Amino acid sequence: MVNAITPFQLQNTQNTQNVTNQLNQSQKTDSSNQTSFSELLKNSIDSLNESQVQSDHITNDLAAGKDVNLDEVMITAQKANISLTAATEFRNKAVEAYQEIMRMQM
Structure with a gap:
């Protein structure tokens, strides 16, 4: 019987x-x-550095009295802060993982 x-x-x-x-x-x-x-x-790291430099530049422009939107300064500073915090947490997790690997017995 053949199955169709x-x-x-x-x-x-x-x-x-x-x-x-x-x-x-x-x-x-x-x-x-x-x-x-x-x-x-x-x-x-280059991207993180760029966001920090951009934040510093726009903050210095505001302090110098140049025509800079305060909202833009705050948003740029907050983005740089969040990027730095995320990079720090990534580093902490990488160090923890390395330490855990070093504690393993072979």
Whole structure:
């Protein structure tokens, strides 16, 4: 007795093949677009530094009496503060993870 293939089963098979092909293509492009952890860390620190410098610059402009919107100064300062806080928390978690790894017995 021959089992018939329903259109639904055929469609599922084709969808599975399409998804598999898409995953293979995305894995190929992901491997070429990957950046190293050190590059990612350096870019993050550069971004943090840029936000701090921008905040300092706009705050100095306000203190010098230049025509600067106070709302913009406060928003920029708050963004820089949040970025610094997040970076500090990231560092703390990385140090904790390193210390935990060093405590492990082999």
